[in-house]
Amino acid sequence: MIEYIVMIIGVLGSILALAQRDLLKASILTGISGGCVAILFQILLAPDVALTQAIVGAAIVPVFLALAIYKTQRVGKDD
Amino acid sequence: MNDLIPLMVVIPIIAAILLNVLHGKNSLVKIVSVIIAICLPLILLLSNYGLHYFGGHSPLIDNGDLLNSFPSFISNTNLSNLHIGITYYFGGLQKVMLFFLFLLGFLAIFTTINERKRSSGSYMFLIFMGLGSVTAMLLSDDIFHMYIFFEIAITAQVGIILSSSDDQKYETAMKYMILGSIGGPILLTGIGFLLGLVGSVNITDISNAVKSGLIDPFSPVFLFSFGLIFFGWIYSVGLPPFHTIKSAIYSKATPSGSAILQALSVIIFLSFGLAILRIYSHLPFVNGFIIFFSLCGMILSITMALVETDLRRIIGFLAVGELGYLGLGFGIGTKLSITAALFQGLNELIITALLFIGFGAILYLTKTSNINKLGGLIENHPKIAIMVLIGGFAMAGVPPLNGFQSKLMLIQSALNANFPELAIIMILISIVTFMTFTKIFHAVYLKPKPQDLKIEKTLVPRSVIFSIAILLIICIVLGLMPDLVVKDFSVFVGGLI
Amino acid sequence: MIDVQTAALLCSGCFILVGLYAAIFLDNIIKKIIGISFIEEGANLFLITLAYKPNGVVPILLPDMSPDWFITNSAYPLPQALVLTSVVIGASTLAVILAITMVLYKKHGSLSASKILGDSNE
Incomplete structure (x- = not known):
């Protein structure tokens, strides 16, 4: 059962991330869906990929995005 | 020694990383990069033809003792034919192509070192990384391996664009990168479908599986994978609708950078095109697809080239349009036409490099590339003018230069395969190419010099003239003796079909 | 109830x-980049889903397993090895795009794609 919940959270997280006006929130929500994909990898019998994806998808990508947003502008004027 | 084969990829990549570390130590960067650039063609000449299995993982069927130790559902079925590890194939085609690619890389590095006072280790890193990645693409027999190095080549291309001094470079690089990041995963999804069908990413295995009827070529999954991989191929080589962005990236880079970019694109075109032909040649409409997109590419690029006024954009469009000839050769799909397409690819690599570097000298002298503001430069540099003129003749297919030989072969193959209309279109396009070339040549060299044209520098660097001369000699030699390379190509194609 | 593999395939399709x-x-460049990272995640999830085996085991051969049983029951390890590479590639391309974005923001003072990319002579 938990796998279906994780999938739904992942997809919803991705849609929510794109709907945000505040880009910093969007980057954090990207981390949530990246983490969900990592959990899915674990469920789908790929633990070593899950480790990498957990680091890359849930930590590195949001941090990169947040750094870029910190250097540019935080609120997307128009989407 | 077959152990030398992976070195062709490993040495450029190690050199790239080393040069990036050495960035800032001016003379050391120069010496190391020139030495490695000279060593690369030597590895090709020393290496034997053959296969290289990474990690010694040859197919089980070649390894009797190990094969017998497995249960019968592995040893007695097609599973024993699967290639387990990454396989590199090095043959005549690879030798010739890579030799000229490395030669071009050497010329680009040499020109850059001479042009700039301070040599940049990072720029050398990008050039070597690009060379190494396309080498891997051409050698590899593994479509996922090709995908990885394709991504690396794209990133290296973006870096080469960014190293120029054009003011629009970031915008162009951004567009190219966004399109590339969409095209890459789509290509990966296509590879995923193939992997799901066959269970292997080795091109030989996949084509064996199609041939032996293990997978149905008309199953929707296979067709879908064709669509996705074909999209990735179109993106990577700049056929429509991506021809504008591809020509834009050529015009934004430095002259030697554009030569390298075009060389990388041609090799990517060839390696993915050959993979598509090997996997999907059983589908009847594949040839039609390739011919359609190539024709669109040729016609659209030539029309765009006719109306442009920026010198570098025109050459960029001409270079993209010439890629259509390769596509036509692949699309016709006979032995002669594929050989001709490979030969045309090699010629294009050389001729466009010549034109990019030759017209790049104009940019170096006058700091403008608008053809309406240029003129009368033949007084200043008659030597370069004549060499560039001969290069343009080669591109348009004037005998006895190399472009003539390959285009003649293409037209013959189209006639033999009962496509006379394609032959006529090829001749027409080549006439229009010639017209466009004469137009820009007249505008730059022959028409009276405008009053406000300022010549900022009087001397073209020797290295530029040297590079143009070397490329021109190759053009003439290949034009007079095409058998030097065509024999190798036709042997390769004979093994393919 | 659909099984896990189909659901994961649908999920990867949704991501793509x-x-x-x-x-x-979307017009905002950062949002475009977030979208690109989702496409990559979807493609990776698709490849991993192909390798999945219902009621199977992780493809690591432990000492107490017999090889015959392991061959028939483990997930397919090849796509997993491939995804490991492509995850890292995705992250590094993302870093390059973000770097270019920061330079472009300095130049144009905006993150709107139509403003930045529209006025170049394309």
């Missing part, structure tokens, strides 16, 4: 579609 929508139709 959401990402494609964002990368093509």
